[in-house]
Amino acid sequence: VIQGRDGGRGGKKNGRMIGLRADFDALPVTEFNTFAHASQHPGKMHACGHDGHTAMLLAAAQYLARTRDFDGTVVCIFQPAEEGGGGAREMIKDGLFARFPVQAVFGMHNWPGMAAGHFAVKAGPVMASSNEFRIRLTGKGAHAAMPHLGLDPVPAACQMVQAFQTIVTRNRDPQDPAVISVTMIHTGEATNVIPEAAEIQGTARTFTTATLDLIETRMRDIATHTAAAFGLGCEFTFKRNYPPTINHAAEAAFARQVMVDLVGADAVHEFVPSMGAEDFSFMLQDKPGAYLIIGNGDGDHRAPGHGLGPCTLHNPNYDFNDDLIPLGGSFWVRLAQAWLKQGDGRALPEGA
The missing domain is CATH 3.30.70.360 (Alpha-Beta Plaits)
Structure with missing residues (x-):
């Protein structure tokens, strides 16, 4: 939890609070890559890039905590058990939003096959149940x-x-x-x-x-x-596991503008909905927000020693593109600063 210099939760100014979420769990996959940063544990691999998601949010948290050049509070949500465990649902049950009543929450996932450093977002359904x-x-x-x-x-x-x-x-x-x-x-x-x-x-x-x-x-x-x-x-x-991930229109539009300001309109795309699933959907059922993607490239970034297969999610040859960490961290910083400064046009709940 990072409070701005001018007052965070219940602070002397706007009292706004935004949530930024990154998942951090791995998958039961044996990695085929043999480079230095490959998994050292057979049957356990970061085959979906959640380690990269965590690194991007940590980079943003470090900068925000050092500068505190915003008014309000940033809640960095590091979530376990996205891969089938419903970690988002369990965190909400445990009182995540009761303890940290954010007015909006955002999540970001890397996307192989989309050009590295490009972004995509849209309003409405983006991931299936x-x-x-x-x-x-x-x-x-x-x-x-x-x-x-x-x-x-x-x-x-x-x-x-x-x-x-x-x-x-x-x-x-x-x-x-x-x-x-x-x-x-x-x-x-x-x-x-x-x-x-x-x-x-x-x-x-x-x-x-x-x-x-x-x-x-x-x-x-x-x-x-x-x-x-x-x-x-x-x-x-x-058995109904994860509901569809449905972005709220105002928050999706806000995130898109931050993307455009950061990388230019040509590098911001419409999120083509995926039939994959994501438990960030539970957070979007509770709070306004948006789920967006950042391009991971086509695998050309991989160091010598990578597996011979494609660099796709849930694949033993996958590798997160570390070049995204500064850009992803910058996006989180700009999103938090802009949202806390400008808001989304909604009135704050009483007592927020």
Whole structure:
């Protein structure tokens, strides 16, 4: 928490408070890179650049704490467990915004494939929701030579996988993006045995709650009725993990202007929404704000000894572009200073 020279939280001037968030967790990936700063721990790697996110925010925090040339308070939020753990949700539950009642919160992620040092942001949905499903079909095992003596879950599972795709093509509004991905089918242990059970797992991703409700309902109906048609038992589980990340219009526009002032309009782009997910969405459900991206380049920055594969997120050949640290830190500093100085046109809550 960094208070400005002219009064921070409850200070003698505007009392404004802004939150800047960086995640810092790694992934269960064994790194292929062999350069000096590669992971020293098998099965653990910063394959999404969260170490770089932390470095950029630390650089900004150091500068802001040293200069304090702003009025208000900057709350630097270093968040664990973005990769599936819902760390943002848990921090909010633990009282993050009750203790630090920011009026706006911003998050930034590096983006491989976008030119290094370029930025992108937009209002509205930018990252999809992430949800998991699990379907367990229970039948009756039998010898493969005598299928009539059993209840085979395999044909039913195959029909379900095909039928789920009709939800996207025939039930969903074509203008509302969604994707259903069956990523696991587990059944059987021997080629001459009809298995007793089969399990289907995967994810569903949408930008709206209405479409997600539709997908869950239709998947449940398809699974239940298909299983019944084959005489099978069916256990259907649908877990809603991360909601969609939806940027607030005023904050997205404010961040865009700071980007333009920093790098010029030609280096600022419209954020093309991704079907990936991000738990910063929980913070944006609680507070106005925006999630933006900074280009990580195409991998040409990597030192000798890098893996031979692409420099993409969640990839064992990935490497954060350290050249972004000064620029990312500068963006955070300028955003905080500008927002605390000018605000966003909204009146502050009573007591803020």
